[in-house]
Amino acid sequence: MKRLLQFFLLGFIFLSVTQSEAQTKTVSKDSVVQLYGVIMSADSLRALAQASVIVEGTGRGTLSNDQGVFSIVVLRGEQIRFSSTGFKDKIITVPDTLSGNDYYVFQLLVNDTVNLPATILKPRPSREQFERDFANTDIPADQLEIARQNTDEATRRILAATLPKDGREAVNMQLRQQATKYYYNGQQPPINLFNPFAWADFIKAWKRGDFKKKKY
Structure with a gap:
């Protein structure tokens, strides 16, 4: 009776693992998408080189080449973040209703305006002021x-x-x-x-x- 119970448990575990692997292969094969496209600036349609293409929540990503072209393997439903220095980030979602395994994106990034602190320009001091300030400057030892x-x-x-x-x-x-x-x-x-x-x-x-x- 004990040996029969052991064979039953081993058979149940084997069937569960086999079914799980089959489901994983089926889901992975159907959900894999080849994402490719071009990243350009929205104002001048200039190709953005070395722009980051990151899959949110994972450690996967890639960079665009000198012509702004990129290519990466993703899954349906994943969120993709496009970022480049001097531009605002853009996040898109890979559709779940794709008929094939290829998805093309023509992504435009908008310039990110950065306000720098004001710079105050003062006139150059006169010779008398320079000599006075230089003579009164306390230089530490x-x-x-x-x-x-x-x-x-x-x-x-x-x-x-x-x-x-x-x-x-x-x-x-x-x-x-x-x-x-x-x-x-x-x-x-x-x-x-x-x-x-x-x-x-x-x-x-x-x-x-x-x-x-x-x-x-």
Whole structure:
């Protein structure tokens, strides 16, 4: 009984597949249409080369040649989109009541008007205006100039004095402070306010411009 049921199921599946393939072949053979024609502009009847002929909802399509002629295989009832740069798109439907398998189309595309933004023309400035604007133009520094400014000696001194120190520098400074404290233990540490060498270093730094505000 079990074997008989298996043979019955296999026979049913075979008949269903055979009938489906036969119907598919019949439908495909009757619905296939060779669509061909010419695409031209509506105003001057100029042939449109490289115009797109796309079947809507599918990945099928083609392009017209230099004379605007095209040819593509489609199915009855499908929608065809004609498009070209500078023209409005046009969609047609392949009729379902064709007596044969050929369908000719003489498709005209209308120009698509594109409104561009208005352009304001101004007179050329005088020599005095050009020199004034050129002299007052703030040109930003390029990468090379920024690198040169950052590697300047005065800039490096300011960065070294203002940027926070990392762990190694902080430990070294703390050790130096402790060493200085132990060195002057039991006596008065020197005050740089009355040190002529410290004042000489301050005057040199001031002349170099170390205290001027820099642009980064």
